[in-house]
Amino acid sequence: MAKVAVDVMLKPEILDPQGQAIVRALPGLGFDQVTAVRQGKHFEVELDAADAAEAHAQAEKIAATLLANPVIEDFSVRLLD
Amino acid sequence: MTARIGVVTFPGSLDDRDALRAARAAGAEPVPLWHGDHDLRGVDAVVLPGGFSYGDYLRAGAIASFAPVMAEVVAAARAGLPVLGICNGFQVLCESGLLPGALIRNAGLHFVCRDQRLRVESTDTAWTGEYAAGAEIVVPVKNGEGRYVADEATLDELEANGRVAFRYVGGNPNGALRDIAGIRNEAGNVVGLMPHPEHAIDPLTGPSADGLGLFVSVLKQLTAA
Numbered sequence: 001m002a003k004v005a006v007d008v009m010l011k012p013e014i015l016d017p018q019g020q021a022i023v024r025a026l027p028g029l030g031f032d033q034v035t036a037v038r039q040g041k042h043f044e045v046e047l048d049a050a051d052a053a054e055a056h057a058q059a060e061k062i063a064a065t066l067l068a069n070p071v072i073e074d075f076s077v078r079l080l081d
Numbered sequence: 082m083t084a085r086i087g088v089v090t091f092p093g094s095l096d097d098r099d100a101l102r103a104a105r106a107a108g109a110e111p112v113p114l115w116h117g118d119h120d121l122r123g124v125d126a127v128v129l130p131g132g133f134s135y136g137d138y139l140r141a142g143a144i145a146s147f148a149p150v151m152a153e154v155v156a157a158a159r160a161g162l163p164v165l166g167i168c169n170g171f172q173v174l175c176e177s178g179l180l181p182g183a184l185i186r187n188a189g190l191h192f193v194c195r196d197q198r199l200r201v202e203s204t205d206t207a208w209t210g211e212y213a214a215g216a217e218i219v220v221p222v223k224n225g226e227g228r229y230v231a232d233e234a235t236l237d238e239l240e241a242n243g244r245v246a247f248r249y250v251g252g253n254p255n256g257a258l259r260d261i262a263g264i265r266n267e268a269g270n271v272v273g274l275m276p277h278p279e280h281a282i283d284p285l286t287g288p289s290a291d292g293l294g295l296f297v298s299v300l301k302q303l304t305a306a
Contacts, residue, residue: 015188015256017187018190066139066147
């Protein structure tokens with residue numbers, strides 16, 4: 001059993017109005033040094049894989065097929081344990 | 082013999098009933114299709130309706146694009162079957178790769194629901210042949226994730242080849258790049274747009290009857306063929 005984290009972020013050139021809304025809310029809470037926030041998605045995928053390499057490869061495929069849309073998003077994959 | 086227009090119902094579709102009604106109003110035989118079937122029931126055209134398929138979980142249209150019926154829709158569209166994606170249906174078409182680009186959250190974050198003026202930019206499609214080039218129509222728009230985006234090269238290619246099918250006029254509701262409301266594929270049989278022509282087929286219940294033209298267009302093309 002392997003656990004893999006997949007992080008999906010909008011590409012830098014894609015407008016993220018949710019992140020902008022968070023930036024605008026922070027000064028009102030006393031956080032006045034924040035210049036930018038980008039919001040993304042974090043997935044934790046558990047797999048019955050033979051080894052870590054296979055788990056990583058499977059998660060890469062899952063991310064590229066479904067979890068991320070390559071038109072607007074980038075993703076990264078890392079083994080958790 | 083009239084043409085048979087299929088409308089797919091996904092879990093979470095909302096506008097399938099209005100799309101079926103629009104097909105009937107245009108003179109076609111409406112045929113309900115089911116997301117879980119590998120079967121298009123021999124229809125002559127397919128509409129992917131608006132709504133929130135699979136709750137819009139993950140990304141709008143992402144999970145629906147892998148529904149069993151979509152395997153059939155994609156194969157048939159590549160072979161020339163007319164396919165129209167409205168709102169969530171447009172999102173499904175982009176996620177399935179039948180149309181380029183993506184629909185993301187509105188620039189202003191608000192869900193926008195209003196009557197919207199559009200210009201018909203391409204009459205060279207299965208769904209817009211009955212409009213005059215440059216015609217302006219008024220139909221409802223209602224979405225939270227309707228902002229059309231694609232990279233510059235794709236946008237330039239769409240513009241150069243007349244593949245922008247509809248453009249927002251008199252105010253862009255969601256920040257869509259180049260005011261794009263709808264696009265077509267290269268062959269012209271697949272069209273996707275965010276606004277809702279199926280809600281504007283009768284002045285009694287919509288802002289106009291301007292939207293009926295899409296359904297009349299495909300019917301004329303099918304019955305002439």
